[in-house]
Amino acid sequence: MTAGLTRGDARDDLARVERIVRDAARLMTQADRAHLGTRLKTSRRDMVTAYDRAVQDRLVAALAADFPGVGFLCEEGGELSQRDGVRFVIDPIDGTANFVHGTGVSAVSVGLVDGADPVLGVVYEPFSDECYAAAAGHGATRNGVALPQVEDVQLADALVCVGSSPYFPDLYQRTMDLLARRAREFNDIRRDGSAACDCCYVADGRYGLFFEMSLAPWDFAAGALVARECGAWVGTMEGAPLTYADRVSVLAGAPRAAEAFLKGEGH
Ligand code: LIP
Numbered sequence: 001m002t003a004g005l006t007r008g009d010a011r012d013d014l015a016r017v018e019r020i021v022r023d024a025a026r027l028m029t030q031a032d033r034a035h036l037g038t039r040l041k042t043s044r045r046d047m048v049t050a051y052d053r054a055v056q057d058r059l060v061a062a063l064a065a066d067f068p069g070v071g072f073l074c075e076e077g078g079e080l081s082q083r084d085g086v087r088f089v090i091d092p093i094d095g096t097a098n099f100v101h102g103t104g105v106s107a108v109s110v111g112l113v114d115g116a117d118p119v120l121g122v123v124y125e126p127f128s129d130e131c132y133a134a135a136a137g138h139g140a141t142r143n144g145v146a147l148p149q150v151e152d153v154q155l156a157d158a159l160v161c162v163g164s165s166p167y168f169p170d171l172y173q174r175t176m177d178l179l180a181r182r183a184r185e186f187n188d189i190r191r192d193g194s195a196a197c198d199c200c201y202v203a204d205g206r207y208g209l210f211f212e213m214s215l216a217p218w219d220f221a222a223g224a225l226v227a228r229e230c231g232a233w234v235g236t237m238e239g240a241p242l243t244y245a246d247r248v249s250v251l252a253g254a255p256r257a258a259e260a261f262l263k264g265e266g267h
Pocket of ligand 1: 091163195196
């Protein structure tokens with residue numbers, strides 16, 4: 001049983017969530033790219049498309065039918081903004097800017113959280129057909145194949161993936177300043193534009209570390225669990241546990257790399 005939340009056991013529940021995510025993601029790969037219905041939200045960098053909303057509507061309808069009584073916290077939320085209790089935490093398209101520009105990675109991310117405890121997570125990048133799934137205490141998989149524990153690399157050997165917090169100009173500048181001060185401690189830096197994918201790429205060893213100064217719970221709820229289940233250190237950039245109600249900073253990485261990053265000068 002998924003922490004007493006649903007009918008099945010954790011792995012059965014996870015398989016059902018993964019099927020729902022994969023189905024909804026077909027809206028992305030079948031999108032009419034000449035008619036994305038793109039609109040601005042909080043700034044010229046913060047966009048939403050008709051497909052974000054369509055994917056979210058399909059996810060919510062299917063999850064509500066399959067998991068009656070479970071709440072929702074969704075990026076395109078409105079009334080679907082339950083910030084505590086048992087809830088699905090949904091980013092219908094994480095990496096919307098990439099989706100709009102037809103570049104990089106963009107994924108459907110669905111987490112299931114009980115208060116501040118992650119229970120399940122699915123992140124599916126449909127263009128590369130890579131689906132990451134994790135249930136708390138049961139490890140993580142990529143396309144159904146178990147992921148090994150992360151290699152505990154040093155910070156100097158780590159490809160460090162950066163989230164630039166583009167919706168917050170002050171944090172964007174603080175991120176650039178941090179890189180100017182500390183990137184020389186890393187092997188090199190990368191920037192993808194999807195925190196959900198970035199956390200999963202820490203889990204599968206592509207990156208030794210990922211950080212971003214401000215993320216919403218839907219950006220990281222699923223991916224952070226995938227990373228944690230693969231032995232990565234996961235928390236805030238201040239070294240605190242993640243919470244799932246409001247925006248927080250996120251750090252995920254090989255334990256030695258994360259420790260060295262946290263010991264370094266302030267952010
Ligand atoms: C995005 C994150 C990304 C971050 C962007 C944005 P969205 O999510 O995954 O890491 O840098 O600011 O928050 O908005 O595309 O769902």
